[in-house]
Amino acid sequence: MRDLTTVLQEFKPTKIFLSHPADQNPDHRALYLFTRIALWDLEGQMQPELCPYLIHYGRWPRAKGWQPTDPLVPPGLLRRELVWWTHGLSPDEMEIKRRALAAHRTQMSYSAKRLLPFVRPNELFGDFPAARLAPSGVALAQEHAPPSDEDLPEELTEDEQAAFVGIERRSIRLEDGALVLSLKTSRPLANTVGASVFLFGYRPDRPFAQMPKLHVKLRSTGYSVFDQTQRLPDATVRVSRHANELVLRVPLATMGNPHRVLTSARTYLGQVPLDLAAWRVIELIDAPSQ
Secondary structure (H helix, E strand, O other), rough: HHHHHHHHHHHHEEEEEEEEOOOOOOHHHHHHHHHHHHHHHHOOOOOOOOEEEOOEEEEEOOOOOOOOOOOOOOOOOHHHHEEEEEOOOOHHHHHHHHHHHHHHHHHHHHHHHHHHHHHHOOOEEEEOOOEEEEEOEEEEEEOOOOOOHHHHOOOHHHHHHHHHOEEEEEEEEOOOEEEEEEEEEEEEEEEEEEEEEEEEEEEOOOHHHHHHEEEEEEEEOOOOEEEEEEEEOHHHOEEEEEEOEEEEEEEEEHHOOEEEEEEEEEEOOEEEEEEEEEEEEEOOOOOOOO
16 A cells, blocks of 8 residues: 555556456455555545556457457446447557567466457557445446356366356445445355355544445355454344345444445455356445444
């Protein structure tokens, strides 16, 4: 955070190009989150435009190898969820990009078919709008169609694909001083498949490092609540289940009475990631001051 803040204050960018909150690489998602938080801390000094670009997302782009004439288009699952825009490239600029990728010799030696499809006549950018949440209102009702069989990550084994549990829908609302998050999965969690919900609060009058960062780990028969690595009492969060729907009730006070919330969810099989609901920003209207 200190490094990012220093760079932003010195450079004063008007546009920032960074990795996407739906990117399936966890380091790429983390960069997006840290940048968001740094910019909130600097809100009175600058408001640059964010231009997130997507790299790791399932079997996208579907066409492999050198595709210099076909424009890059968003993945189908994200096409309707956010606004995308493109920037055209000249043939000379495309060649510069191809040579820049070729300079990554180790990656190109084993993954050229994965990298070359990004050399297209356009660059593609898109971001989720912040969802504004008023008392007793629904801020986020997001349909999230899980990958079809042909879109499942190539690195999953047959057994892992057979155990796959996707995230079909999530919604968030405010109710009596609590954030109520509903997560609908493609089928109930099995003994070997778990889910995680992340809720990180932000408020401008308190350093982000001091704000609670909740991680609710859900299993087929129970759940655990953590603030980063610290285990909290299970009763900190109320969880109810209805077939393949999980409903979490999280008091705002437990999150430090935030003005904004960063939230994401994922499913996994042991240490193997399965499905991911991208990070979203929730803005709380009339948020509590204490």
